[in-house]
Amino acid sequence: MPKYDSWKDMPIAGVIDKPATAREYNTGTWRIMRPIINKDACINCMQCWLYCPDMAINGRVKEDGKTEMLGFDYNYCKGCGTCAEICPVNAIEMKPETEFLK
Amino acid sequence: MPTRLAVTGAAAVAHAMRQINPDVVAAYPITPQTPIVEYFAGFVADGIVDTVMVPVESEHSAMSAVVGSAAAGARTMTATAANGLALMFEVVYIAASMRLPIVMPIVNRALSGPINIHGDHSDAYSVRDAGWIQLFCENSQEAYDMTIIATKLAEREEVLTPAMVNLDGFITSHGVEGVDLLDDEVVRDFVGIWEPKYPLLDVDNPITHGPLDLFDYYFEHHRQQQEGLKNAYKALPEVFAEYEKISGRKYDFLDLYRMEDAEYVMIVMNSAASTAKYVVDELREQGIKAGLVKPWVFTPFPKKELLEALEGRKAIMVLDRAMSFGKEAPLYSLIKSALYEAKDRPMIGSYVYGLGGRDVTPTMLKVPFEDALKGDLDPNEERYLGLKE
Ligand code: SF4
Ligand code: SF4
Numbered sequence: 001m002p003k004y005d006s007w008k009d010m011p012i013a014g015v016i017d018k019p020a021t022a023r024e025y026n027t028g029t030w031r032i033m034r035p036i037i038n039k040d041a042c043i044n045c046m047q048c049w050l051y052c053p054d055m056a057i058n059g060r061v062k063e064d065g066k067t068e069m070l071g072f073d074y075n076y077c078k079g080c081g082t083c084a085e086i087c088p089v090n091a092i093e094m095k096p097e098t099e100f101l102k
Numbered sequence: 103m104p105t106r107l108a109v110t111g112a113a114a115v116a117h118a119m120r121q122i123n124p125d126v127v128a129a130y131p132i133t134p135q136t137p138i139v140e141y142f143a144g145f146v147a148d149g150i151v152d153t154v155m156v157p158v159e160s161e162h163s164a165m166s167a168v169v170g171s172a173a174a175g176a177r178t179m180t181a182t183a184a185n186g187l188a189l190m191f192e193v194v195y196i197a198a199s200m201r202l203p204i205v206m207p208i209v210n211r212a213l214s215g216p217i218n219i220h221g222d223h224s225d226a227y228s229v230r231d232a233g234w235i236q237l238f239c240e241n242s243q244e245a246y247d248m249t250i251i252a253t254k255l256a257e258r259e260e261v262l263t264p265a266m267v268n269l270d271g272f273i274t275s276h277g278v279e280g281v282d283l284l285d286d287e288v289v290r291d292f293v294g295i296w297e298p299k300y301p302l303l304d305v306d307n308p309i310t311h312g313p314l315d316l317f318d319y320y321f322e323h324h325r326q327q328q329e330g331l332k333n334a335y336k337a338l339p340e341v342f343a344e345y346e347k348i349s350g351r352k353y354d355f356l357d358l359y360r361m362e363d364a365e366y367v368m369i370v371m372n373s374a375a376s377t378a379k380y381v382v383d384e385l386r387e388q389g390i391k392a393g394l395v396k397p398w399v400f401t402p403f404p405k406k407e408l409l410e411a412l413e414g415r416k417a418i419m420v421l422d423r424a425m426s427f428g429k430e431a432p433l434y435s436l437i438k439s440a441l442y443e444a445k446d447r448p449m450i451g452s453y454v455y456g457l458g459g460r461d462v463t464p465t466m467l468k469v470p471f472e473d474a475l476k477g478d479l480d481p482n483e484e485r486y487l488g489l490k491e
Contacts, residue, residue, distance in 0.1 A: 007322035012262065012330075013201040014323050015300045016310035 027054055031079030033094040035072055041091035044069050048083035048092060057083060105283045111242035111274035114281045115181070115207045115267070116141030118249035120151050121289035124205075125176035125296075128156035128167035132186035133219045134271040135209040139181055161186040165193035172202035173311040175301025177253075179204065183271060184211035184225040191229065197264050198233030199327060200312055203256035203296075204264040206234075207249060210372065210423075211271035212458040220459020221271035223371065224424040226400070227432045233327050235265035235334050236401040238371045240357070242279045245269040247351055248398070250284075253293045255341045260333040262299065268400075270373040272459065288348050335402035355404035356411055357396040360386060364393025366474045367412060367448075369437060370421040371397055374455065374462045378421075381467045392471055397433075405440040412441060417449040417479055419470035421487070423456045431484060438481065451479035455487035462488070 004010040011017045046067045049057040056077035058070040084092040109117070115138050119127070127146075129139040146155040156171075158164045164180050172178040182190060187208060197204055212218040213225050226236060237252055239245040245267060252265035269275060284292075300309050315323060342353040359379050361367070366385075370378050375396040385392035395411055397404065412418055418441070422431035429435065434452040441447055453470050456462045466487045473479055 004319070004322070007325040007329075010319060010322060010326075011300070012323070012326050013199060013300075013311070014313050014315040014319065016313055017300065017307075019308040019310075 026075045027078045028056075028073075028075045031074075031077060032097050033079040033081060034074070034097055034100060035077060035079070035081070035083055035092050036095055037069065037071055038091045038093065041089050042069055043089055043091075045088060047086045047088060051082050051086045052077075053080065053082060054078055104285060107281050107283060108278055109242065109281055110137060110276050110278050111245050111269050112137035112209070112276065113141050114242040114246040115249050115269070116145065117281075117283055118246045118289070119179055120145045121284070121286050122177070122179070122250065122253050122293050123151045123290070124153050124179045126154045126156065126168065126171040126178045127180060128158055128164045128171065128178075129180045129182070130158050130161045130164045130186060132161065132183050134211055134221070134275045135181050135183040135186065135207070137275065138207055138209065161189040162193060165190035165197065168204050169193055169197050169200060169202060172197070172204050173200060173300075174303050175298035177257075177296040178202070179206065181207040181209070183209040184213050184219075187225045187229060188213060191232075194229050194232045194234070196312070199323065201262040201327070201330065202264055203253075203262055205249065205252045205256055205267065206264065207245065207267045207269065209271045209275045210268050218458040219271070221273055221373075222423040222457050222459065223268070223432075224457075226266065226268050227424050227426070229266075230401065230432065233263065233331070234401065235261075235263055235331070236268060236399075237265065238268045238396075238398060238400055239274065240373055240375045240396060242269075242274055242277070242281045243351075244398070245274060246281055246283070247345065247349065247353065250289055250292060251341055251345050251353065254344070255334060255337060257293075257296055258333070258337050258341075259299065261330050261337055263327070263330040263334055268372065273373045282349075284349055292344070292348055331402045335404075338399060338402075353398055355397065355399045355407045357394075357398055358411060359394040359396065361393040361395065361411060363391055365391040365416040366419075366471055367393045367395055367415050367417065368419045368421060368467070368470060369395045369397070369433065371400070371433065372423070374421065374423065374467070377462055377464055378467050381464050381471070384464070385468075385471055390471070390475065403436055403440075405436075408437060408440045409444060412437075412448060413444045414446040415448045417451070417474035419451050419453060419474055419479070421453045421455050421467075421470070423454075425454055425457070434484075449474065449477070449479045450481045452481075452484045453487050454484060460488050
């Protein structure tokens with residue numbers, strides 16, 4: 001649901017009056033652990049992409065037909081650590097968010 | 103041409119439903135509501151209405167089905183009583199918070215236990231905070247009229263709140279009386295075509311009903327529900343006036359009977375008001391300034407109207423057909439609270455009567471008046487009419 005400041009402005013009953021608003025919902029704000037990729041170790045197998053419950057891993061198919069792991073979409077990554085667990089070469093490390101506080 | 107039928111209250115309500123011709127009715131039979139949906143199912147089977155009738159396996163399913171149907175955008179009704187309402191309870195709250203203008207006649211019956219299938223108001227009071235409009239009816243005519251009124255009121259855009267129409271189990275639902283029906287077209291024009299604000303079936307404008315609503319907006323949505331009921335309070339006089347135009351029958355928040363100069367006032371809801379009116383007439387013949395207030399509207403609670411009607415009277419006797427265990431009786435506590443702001447506060451007393459269908463006689467209803475005439479009312483004492491002491 002979009003942001004509303006007053007009960008007077010929002011649609012009644014919690015009705016969500018347009019489709020696909022989940023895109024506006026940044027589940028990344030929930031995260032307390034942040035996945036960090038070590039590109040040197042990564043073998044681009046895309047297991048992390050397959051298992052990530054939030055589609056928070058970016059990847060692409062290169063011209064030669066091979067897949068490439070590009071990194072994380074931190075707007076949606078909620079820090080569950082599934083990617084780090086599934087990675088066959090331990091290329092993903094989960095670090096506390098506090099390390100990234102300015 | 104308007105028709106006069108000799109029918110039970112249940113049949114009168116079913117005729118109102120027939121004339122409203124809702125898109126969907128989902129219901130489960132429960133005594134003493136059963137004949138309402140039986141009569142209505144007959145109209146469906148005979149092709150007299152084009153309603154989709156959904157026979158469900160329980161009241162929880164009935165209320166769930168009507169929530170789904172109303173959210174889809176269909177004009178939707180159901181009916182229940184007592185333990186059926188209790189089984190619906192969870193979804194009754196959801197219907198109100200989803201702002202679905204479902205209309206539901208309730209044939210008031212004891213909630214048990216011990217098991218009892220007869221009339222009292224414990225069922226209606228059990229959902230008094232669920233967020234539904236609650237109208238109360240003295241007889242079959244009122245039950246017929248209020249079913250039509252409730253449909254019009256619930257669907258107003260600024261209201262969008264479901265409504266219950268309460269009538270007494272067996273006394274009203276199964277007793278035969280003369281009922282004046284309006285013409286079918288008159289009712290159809292009065293309720294008009296339902297144009298839902300957020301119909302799920304509008305596939306060009308996809309929307310979501312009933313999402314998760316945590317601490318970020320839940321509070322605000324409840325504040326909106328409160329506004330819906332406040333708007334219902336404002337809209338009621340208009341809807342009553344419109345209904346008077348088509349029927350000649352006048353309704354208000356309160357039915358004030360011989361109240362102009364009344365000093366001793368009884369307050370009672372639904373069918374017992376008829377007996378109370380008879381007692382008031384008898385007392386008037388003896389020169390006693392008796393009067394009666396019968397709330398037609400319980401939610402939104404007509405506090406201001408009650409204060410105006412009761413301020414300055416000598417004595418008020420509030421009759422409840424239910425108990426609120428460990429607390430003051432439900433109607434009594436609200437009336438007492440309404441009187442807090444009275445400059446000239448009357449004596450007040452609480453009487454519980456007629457539980458589980460216990461007969462209500464004129465002799466019984468004279469007791470509160472006699473107490474009041476003796477000056478013997480105690481605001482902190484709950485008294486019982488017809489109890490085996
Ligand atoms: S931590 Fe969880 S949500 Fe974030 S990228 Fe890894 S699997 Fe996806
Ligand atoms: S699972 Fe590990 S190795 Fe495979 S793409 Fe993801 S990070 Fe790279």
